Amino acid sequence: MHEPGKEESVPTDPFRPEGDDVTRHLGYLLKRAQAALRGAMDKVLREHGLTVPQYSTLELLALHPGMSNADLARATFVTRQSGNVVLRGLQEAGLITRPDSADHGRARPARLTEAGRARLAAVQAAVYAVEQRMAGTIPPRRVAALVADLDRIATALEG
Numbered sequence: 001m002h003e004p005g006k007e008e009s010v011p012t013d014p015f016r017p018e019g020d021d022v023t024r025h026l027g028y029l030l031k032r033a034q035a036a037l038r039g040a041m042d043k044v045l046r047e048h049g050l051t052v053p054q055y056s057t058l059e060l061l062a063l064h065p066g067m068s069n070a071d072l073a074r075a076t077f078v079t080r081q082s083g084n085v086v087l088r089g090l091q092e093a094g095l096i097t098r099p100d101s102a103d104h105g106r107a108r109p110a111r112l113t114e115a116g117r118a119r120l121a122a123v124q125a126a127v128y129a130v131e132q133r134m135a136g137t138i139p140p141r142r143v144a145a146l147v148a149d150l151d152r153i154a155t156a157l158e159g
Helices: 027-047 051-062 069-075 082-094 114-133 140-158
Strands: none
Touching: 027 051, 027 114, 051 069, 051 082, 051 114, 069 082
């Protein structure tokens, strides 16, 4: 109920910051955080002769040996063509192995070699330190909620 002589307070919309400053919008801030994370990862991975897609591929193959190019491309956020370039580079470097031909269809399951496992182990501490630096800016009691929120955001936009 509005009282005469009193201004009604208008709730602030968290999705439209005051003055419509795009640099305060959620999407902009997510992209800024993603770009900062990518830059920090690029820097530490370069020291180990890897790119972010190559590192991500090694991590995924350590968890799920035998993934196909298409599955790896989806999981590392690159096109199939780019995923194939990544796999070829890792194979030429002796970090993964793939059969010369597919048993069925076109999928050629990839697996880490011993050299691939060693390279992954050598770089993981540096990459995890970047993630810790990022997560360390958030109070520990809020990290699980942030992770859940980010997952919900991705799910909402993917489907």
